[in-house]
Amino acid sequence: MAKTKLNFAEELKKYGAEDFEACYNCGNCSAICNLTNKDDSFPRELIRFSVLGLKQELKGSIKPWLCYYCGECSTKCPRQAFPGELMMAIRRWQISTYDWTGLSGILYKKTFAYIIAFILTIAMVLGISEYLNLTHEKIMHYGHLFEMFAIGGVFTFILLPNIIRMWYWSIYKHNIKFNFMHYFKALGELFTHMFTQKRTLSCEDTQENKIWWFEHMILVLGYLALLFTTVFLDWFGSKNMIVVYFGYIVSAVVFIVTFDFVIRRIRKSSEKTTFTHPSDWFFVIWLFLMGISAFVVRLFIDLNLLENSFFIYYFHLIVLVQWAIIIVPFGKWSHFLYRSFAMYFDKILKIK
Amino acid sequence: MKERIGVYICHCGGNISDYVDVKQISELVKEEKGVIISKDVMFACADSNQVDMINDIKENKLDSIVVASCSPKLHLHTFRNVAERAGINQYNYVQVNIREQCSWPHSDKPKEATVKAIGLIRAGINRVAFSESLEDIEIKTQKAVIVIGAGVAGMKAAIELSRTGNDVYLIEKDYFVGGRVASSNKVFMSDQNGKDIVAQLYKEIKKQNNITLFTATEIEKVSGSLGNFNVDIKITARYIAQNYDTALLQAAIEECNIFVPDEFNYGFSERKAIYKNYPEALPDVPVVDIKAIKKDLGFTEKYSKCFNLTQESQLLSLQAGAIIVTTGFDNYQPKEGEYEYKNIANIITLPELKRLIELNNGKLIFKNKAINKVTFIYCVGSCQTEGENKYCSRFCCTAAIHTSLQLKEKYKDIKAMHLYREIRTYGKQEILYEKSSKQGDIYIKFDEATPPLIEQKENNLLVKVKDILTNNIELELETDLVVLVTGMIPRANSLETGKKLKIPTGTDRFYNEIHPKLKPVETVIKGVYIGGACQGPKNITESVQSSLSAAAKVNALIKSGSIMLEPIIARINHDSCLWCGKCEEVCEYDALKQSEINGKMVAVVNKASCTGCGICAPVCPSDSIELIQYTNNEIEAMINGFTKKIELKEQEEVEAVLEEKTAIGMKEFPDIWKKIAASITEEAKTIPQISKELGVKNDVITYNIMTMNKYSIVDAEGIDDMDEYYFYKLKN
Ligand SMILES: Cc1cc2nc3c(=O)[nH]c(=O)nc-3n(C[C@H](O)[C@H](O)[C@H](O)COP(=O)(O)OP(=O)(O)OC[C@H]3O[C@@H](n4cnc5c(N)ncnc54)[C@H](O)[C@@H]3O)c2cc1C
Ligand code: SF4
Ligand code: SF4
């Protein structure tokens, strides 16, 4: 016996869902979707869960993650119910249920909370450096240390528990017996999807889609490489020319690609960029700022300008901190991680 | 007996003569008894041939004619006219169909087609020999119409008929007019209030001075037939004094404190012993509840001037040329226990909800409890695969959805759930469905085999339903009010009323039209029409449409004061009739009645209502009934003619034509074909257009175009605006 929650639609709308109650169940969306199949029927089924407020069913479903938001379904819906956007909103809602801290939910629902969080981080960075009366060297050193600890901390204390919670609802609760071999065999899926997002390619066979996928992959690789160069190769402190140039290249990749993404969202060039939730804006803009500020910081170091224009480093540091403790664990960045795990869990469920 | 018969056998420009050997037939039938002339003609219907026929008839003093050509549906009246113009009775003409019955269906067997044609033509000749000269029956009609039922359908029909100059008697059984619409508040699609629609129609009725409205009136007895119906009516008392003082009556109403449950509001409220259904109900004269008012004799004494408590029902007799029945429908009443109706409180029907909305402003309260969640269950009493009412009631999906929009509009915080089997918001009504789902109404689809279950749970109701749209998942819905969306059923007394009028009901028990498409408002009883929801579920628009078409039909029928009917009806030999009543029993049109003639009881045919169906003739044990134009003599003679032996010559020509048909090419076209072809290469034209352009007579063009059509040289492309002439175009 399934429990309905009647005003759930209102809740989902706060996560960015549009007019999905208009759906009259024709099933066009599921028919047109390239990623759905006999075993994984969506988006119509998830629209039903949402309309009826079947929260339990929705929470434990991996299907929202199988959608890569090409938006094809939204363009074909005769009732303008925007099923594609609903899938996106469901993912945001799911993240907020996975997140044990509850912060994701607050941030998704209230842009105002985001802004307060951003302001608090600025105050924190400036306050700490002022309070400890740090030299520029020290600030840069602590900045570097922060990056290292942030990665470890955010992952261990926030993302990992959340992924375990996700596993609990989508696998454990479905009474699937644990089988080590299954978990091991499926592991390949986790990494392929994490690095390639190859499902996107099955979406729509258009030039635009391919370009988008390619850009996205380059961005993921560029981002991970930038992380690696700054954190492990200490780009800002390095004297090794190879490291320095590599850093320039990858940071340039990050801000160029994100710039293009911002433009797409402004132009609303495709269905997937028609609706932009504040969290989407923060994600692309902050990534862009990260790339470009890192690039400029290193440039100033090379041109010996940093000492006199140290605000540039402050700027970079603030963006970095906001990114690492707000956007990565609670914002859109985490989609990347949950999606990869969703693909992994999905594989586990499907090994028979 | 006719002894000077003329026979014309038509080629139909090749349509017939390509397969049927018309030349040989025309030679053969010359030998038939009574045949004076026999001719084969290219187009029998052509003006020129009609003139020839008239000349032939006059010159040869013919007394009857036979044309063997196309279907009588096409040209019966053409040749009846020819006969009349030549001075012979139109019923001494017989048409034999050798195109639809011979050349077209048997084009693969030309020889057999010819044999069949000869047989049919001989039958026609023998039949015409026995034909009688007849006159059309003229029925004088009353220029008045009785409309039964003053719902929207009846009121609209009455207004229309009065505007076209007929007297109308509008008979309403209730004390007030308006029918079901008066009790619905806002109605789709116009969003007007039902009361206002009724008030508007009533005003219109009062403006016309030739509509007589009878309220609280029922029909007692109907007699007579088309043109002259006699209807006895009974008017029930209102118990209000004839010349009452308005102010005094008003004071009486105010002072009256005898209360009874108000049936108009399904007992949700109370009304006084002097009442109207609702304050604006029309006519604006209240009614006295005679049983209730007697509880307070002091009160009746005090206001005795207002009342006439001994008033009796009144009987009256009305005469009219035609009757329109617009008695509407009843709401389906759920059986006890159906969806727990009456077993559990807080389960009501849609019509009840409509009244509840009317009575509650600000907040929707039912049994002292605020209602926030409403669950509609659809198709209650309709679409029953196993049950009695197999039909869909058409209006209810839209009415429920429209009501749900109204709930939201009037009470804001109401959540509606719709448990449906199929959403049938056809046409523009679909917009309401979209609006409702966009406003957040939840739609859940269930299967007839697993209907929703309703349970009482503490203060609430719990509805359990399997949702087809969500993998048949079983849902539990908490709700404050369940609304059963009940359908339409025939009026409780519809059979009784139907019997008085002799109009039949269908298997759905609604009144039946003759043909749903071709005669949608006509009943088998001539002069009795149906309109509105008494005929089957209809919304307001559809009800008014049908009653207006009935009104238009009636107006056309009686407007001139007389009706001409074909004399092809039953005829009774009063000498041999024994009055056994068998014929009366079988006649569906109520056309046979017992009557005394020359001191003897016999059956008599009512000329106005007999349709000539012929069903009475074979049941008569004394063989006293004949159907005019289908008498025993005629039928026997036809059989003899058809079965007579036939000797045929070989038909070389026909085979040759068939071969030629595939071989023909542009080179071999006669000159006139080339001219026609040139004229219609670019643009499709009608025969008169081509004729004008080429300066050639119409019939010549007709002949040639027909032949070109037969050889697939031209193609017909649609018909002109007047529905008269086809456009022809050259085939590429
Ligand atoms: C709850 C509900 C909501 C609806 N909402 C809408 C809506 O929003 N929009 C819409 O288009 N339609 C709506 N409908 C349908 C609408 O009510 C009907 O289409 C309409 O009433 C049909 O009109 P009618 O005149 O044929 O019949 P009725 O309204 O039934 O009128 C028939 C009249 O004949 C009288 N009568 C019956 N028998 C006799 C007799 N033997 N002698 C004399 N008089 C007799 C009756 O007293 C009545 O006054 C609704 C129906 C219901 C039940
Ligand atoms: S295409 Fe639109 S209306 Fe049809 S099922 Fe999907 S969301 Fe609903
Ligand atoms: S957005 Fe694309 S992938 Fe997602 S459900 Fe719609 S059609 Fe499928």
Ligand code: SF4
């Ligand atoms: S209109 Fe709708 S509710 Fe009414 S009978 Fe038809 S399908 Fe059922």
Ligand code: SF4
């Ligand atoms: S069936 Fe024949 S005999 Fe009997 S009443 Fe009718 S006409 Fe007369």
